[in-house]
Amino acid sequence: MSMLTVSAVSGALGGLVSGINLCAPLTTSEVSALKAALAEYQVLFFRNQSISPDDHLRLAELFGRPQLHEAYPHVAGHPELTILENDRENPSKIEVWHTDMTFRPCPPLGSILHGVIIPERGGDTLFASLSAAYDSLSSHLQIFLEGLTAVHDFTYGFKESLAEPGGRERLAEMVADNPPVEHPVVIQHPITKRKGLYVNALFTTHIKELQRSESDAILSYLYRHIVLPEHCCRFSWEPDSIAFWDNRITQHKPVNDYWPQHRRMQRITLDDGVRPSAH
Numbered sequence: 001m002s003m004l005t006v007s008a009v010s011g012a013l014g015g016l017v018s019g020i021n022l023c024a025p026l027t028t029s030e031v032s033a034l035k036a037a038l039a040e041y042q043v044l045f046f047r048n049q050s051i052s053p054d055d056h057l058r059l060a061e062l063f064g065r066p067q068l069h070e071a072y073p074h075v076a077g078h079p080e081l082t083i084l085e086n087d088r089e090n091p092s093k094i095e096v097w098h099t100d101m102t103f104r105p106c107p108p109l110g111s112i113l114h115g116v117i118i119p120e121r122g123g124d125t126l127f128a129s130l131s132a133a134y135d136s137l138s139s140h141l142q143i144f145l146e147g148l149t150a151v152h153d154f155t156y157g158f159k160e161s162l163a164e165p166g167g168r169e170r171l172a173e174m175v176a177d178n179p180p181v182e183h184p185v186v187i188q189h190p191i192t193k194r195k196g197l198y199v200n201a202l203f204t205t206h207i208k209e210l211q212r213s214e215s216d217a218i219l220s221y222l223y224r225h226i227v228l229p230e231h232c233c234r235f236s237w238e239p240d241s242i243a244f245w246d247n248r249i250t251q252h253k254p255v256n257d258y259w260p261q262h263r264r265m266q267r268i269t270l271d272d273g274v275r276p277s278a279h
C-alpha cells in the first residue's frame with residue numbers, strides 16, 4: 001500500500017498530494033490525513049485521478065454537504081456536479097480574485113474541482129492565502145483591522161450580469177434571496193485558528209465603520225496586498241488533475257488566457273453551514 005505524501009508547492013499555501021487513489025473508497029486514516037493536509041496547506045492538488053461523477057461525490061461527502069445546482073449546467077443525474085465549460089463560441093469571462101459566495105451568511109467551506117478537458121496552453125488557476133496575507137501585515141494594521149466589519153453583496157459581484165438585457169429578471173430570485181451580509185474583516189479559521197483577511201474585490205462593497213473614501217482606500221490596499229506573489233501559488237492543470245481549496249482561508253482567480261481552446265471542469269461546492277467568525 002502506498003503512503004500518502006504532501007509536498008508544498010509554494011511558501012504560503014498549496015500541497016501536491018501523492019500516494020492516494022481517489023477512484024476508490026478512502027480509508028479512515030486517508031480521510032484524516034487529507035483533512036489535516038487541507039488545514040495545513042489550504043489548497044490541495046492531485047494528478048492523474050480519473051474520477052467518475054460517483055467518485056467525485058463520494059470524496060466530497062467526506063468533507064461537507066454538496067450544494068445542489070439544478071438550474072446550472074450539471075452532469076446528467078448529478079445536480080451536485082456543476083459543469084464549467086468554455087470554448088470558441090463560449091469564451092470564459094474575466095474573473096477577479098475572490099473567495100466564493102461571500103455574499104451568503106455561510107459561504108461554502110470549499111470546492112473540489114476536476115479538470116476534464118484541459119487546453120494545451122493556459123488556463124491555470126491562482127490561489128492566495130488569506131492567513132499569509134494577514135500574517136505579513138504590521139501588528140498596528142492587524143489591530144486596526146480586527147473588529148471591523150465588511151459588507152458583501154451579491155448584486156455587486158454580479159453587476160455585469162444584472163446590467164445585461166433581461167439580467168434583472170433572470171437573477172430576480174437570486175437577488176431577493178441574497179440581501180447584503182456582514183462578515184468580520186479579520187476572520188479566524190475554525191480548525192487552525194489562523195487569522196485571515198476576509199475581504200475580496202468581487203463581493204465586498206465597503207467596511208462599515210469607515211468613511212467611504214477611507215474604506216475604498218483600505219480595501220484597494222488589502223486587495224493588492226492579499227495577492228502579492230509571496231502569498232500565492234499557481235496550479236497548471238492536466239487532464240484528471242484535481243484542486244480542493246479551503247474557501248474559508250483562500251482566494252482564487254482563473255487565468256483567462258486559453259481562448260479559443262476548449263476547457264471543461266467539473267466542480268462540487270461544499271457547505272458546512274458555519275458563519276465566518278472573528279473567534
Ligand SMILES: [Fe+2]
Nearest residue numbers: 098099100252
Ligand atoms: Fe470561484
